[in-house]
Amino acid sequence: MSEVFEPLRQQLLDAAAAFTGGPAALPEILTGLVDDVDHAMAEPLEIFPVCHHSPASALAMGRRLREKQPRVVYLELCEDLQPLLTELRNCRLPVALQAFASDLDGFPKAWGPLSVVAPVTEASAEYQAIAYALETPGVELVLVDRSADHVFQWMPHDQEQETRDDTEDDLHGDAVGVEIGDLRPRFAELEEHLLHHGRVRHWSEWWDQYVEQPLAGADHDTYRQVMTLIGSLFRRLTPEGTRRLAMDEDRERYMWTRIREHLAGSGVDRADCLYVCGAFHAVSRVVEAGSEPGTPDLDITPRSATAWLYGLIPSSHSAIEAQFGLAPGSVSIAAATWQKELSRSRLSPFRLTGQKGGRRKTVKALPPAAVAAPATDRLTGYLAAPPPPGGLDDAELRGWCVDLVRLARRNGYLASTADAIAVFETSVLLAGMRGRARPTPYDFQDAAVTCIEKDVVPGRRDVRRICEILLGGDKVGQVGYEALPPLARDVHDRLEPLGLDLTSRTIRRALLDLTADPGLADCSRLLWRLQYLLPGHAVRTIMGSRRLGERSVQESWDLDLGRNQRALIELGYEGVTVEQVLEQRLRHAVHDPKATAADALNAVEDSLRLLDSPRLSDELGRRAVELLGAERTVDEAPLVLGRIRRLIAYYESPSHPGDVLPGWCQQFVTAGYAHYCTLLPTAFGDEETGVRQVAAMLGFLFSMEGLALSLGCERTQLELAVRQSVPYGPAKTALFWAARHQLGDLAVGDLREHCDELLANPLVVPSFPQYVAGFVHALEPVPRLAPFVVETISKAFARLPDPVLLPWLPTLIITLREEAAELVPVLTREAGRTFPGRLPALDAWTAPWNRVPKPGRQRAGQGVGQEAGHRQNPVVAGARRLLDAHPGAALGVAGLLGRPGEWTTGGVAGWPEAEPGATGTEAAATEVAATEAGVAEAVRLLQTHPATTNAVAQLIGG
Known part of the structure; x- marks a missing residue:
């Protein structure tokens, strides 16, 4: 000793x-x-203790490097990040070194993706060491901390999740941060004690007041001994047996093992080396610590098979503060302190060549290592003497107060010269109350909030944020073009025809006229792909669309790639080109364990929209067929129906080059027909299956029926499925009736009778709105029921009592908006055709369903009318026979003419009918009038378009 x-x-x-x-x-x-x-x-190997992003550490490091000029610098940083250090020349600090892994091998899949970041700022000792080593010939820099793989190898599963939850921010995401010089009390009681007696609000302010300011101009021995003393204090007060302490000791064993390996392999003298580590690790007493030969080494486990990718991502002051638990604005204050001390001490920091504002600092020839002077006790004098006065002098504080008022007025505050005086006096007052000779930036912030904000924030910035801007703002770094991964450089190259500065940190508007300049089509395709891949608003379309079969003529885009550089860089970890990454993501989406048939169909649609790869689309489609056959629920039937309809419409449209449906699409239709027929009885009777899902199943079966039958399916399967179904609840019962009607088992008249019986039954009236909801959903599989649904809803409004009707109205509106929004236009159009378009006509208007005669009299009247019509006009009789022989064609033409209805032997339902109670002669006259009116309309239409008449006549053999 x-x-x-x-x-x-x-x-x-x-x-x-x-x-x-x-x-x-x-x-x-x-x-x-x-x-x-x-x-x-x-220790023969000089240990240089530092604190993370500490100006005092950076200043002391710069002085020591110029004085000692070591030949080897050992740095506490992940060893596998070493190749990235040279790329710092192409960046604007702050940036972060990153190790990234998405394909995990040896780690739980739930952890992915894995990310480790090490932020670097100019006001940090590690950057000074890096710049010195890279800019000085003959100097070697060796990173000795655990690799990124070992960071997660040594991390307990529960702690990894906690770390991710506590370190989320905009630029670093959920990456695990690597700290160099983590100096913070390891239990709350000590930190609370220090904050209370130091009269400060948070740890960053305590550190700045009692460590940063006193050590900013200290000599090397004083700095080194004080920092080591602080590291020892926090280490000895850390409770024994904690998991954090055990991990720190493992890191120390790892680093000393790597140092001894390098010393033995290179033969360099320990006196020519410098070991830069956190002050907490500088006082390590593990048996593996020290550079003496014969010291035991740590048995380092091999890395896992996980493939790690490395790169640089932009960082910022706020990102560093959020990731490492620092007070907001503390890194900005540290940067301001760094610049102030550089000006005061006239010290030239080390900077890498190529960086903005950088000047190359080199040493041409390294002299022999200086003989270390005998150690002297600097702690006694330092601890006994009062701290030197620091903080802001009067002139500097006045300048800050004036600038603060100017910025506050720009941000909407009613600040004046009086407020500047008040901030000045309050800053001095707070400093005196806290036992300080001069106000600190933290005192200035508190005074500014008290005097200017007054609990009111008129704009988007509060006063504390304005103070940070005054100190230099939330400085955000940027990765240079040469340091970007190949994918990011390819994006910049391919978007160069737009003529925009994509590195700008403001939103850039791109206008693409694809007709005037077809060469921009490549840029358009790339922008659509980037919008799909990048999160947030990095690439956002303002005008234009790229749906299936559509291509915009003009497009407008907002590009914010400068502020979303990290997302673009991490995209480069997944592939070499955007197209490769998009293809990989689509494949991953359909092969995910939780993927469904709807997800696969969505992937097919995305591949058709964004990629010109029929092979990929067919592969994704075949996967959709597999997923559909494996599903045992129908929860996503509405999504499946909507997406397969869009895909079939695209394949059958003129914009598609092929003339037949692809094989996977045909297989999907046949598989879906059999699949939904099998599950239909269960879905009808299952209480948990919703009406919307059953309606979507029926919509698939009825709308795809023609195609499915042409591909070999049997209609008997559908008929048996419907007959075996026992509906649960009123809504599904109404849907069941609609299905029977579509199959021809239930006529519209029978549906009308069922509804009338329900309205006439007092016990069933309270549940009648649920039947109406079922009929509304039935428009999906049976859209020709729209007139009947309008009739049913109208009857419900007319006949339901207020205690039932009024509570039902909000439910109807919510149901239509959330579950059947696409069906509302169908009802609206049908209601527009049914009800009068003008208010005066409403008084004389009678609802069509109120004019329907009784079944017996209607049939008799229609028969008399038919005979009278036939006797009156032989042409009408011939047309009637032709239409009766082909009712489907008649209904189709009627729909095109805007007169849809139901075909009966006497004509189309919904056309003028005889009044209830009319005699046979009156009914016949009404039918003749209706028939002649319809024929007159048809004759006028045919005379207007004779070419169409002749063509139709030739098709039907007339």
């Missing part, structure tokens, strides 16, 4: 004895602190 610190050790023992009055833990702790400092100073 060295005798240098013996006076200090004895002084602390006497103070502890006087304080405790006898033996206690305090004397052991205090003497242990001195022993740790003595042990670290005695």
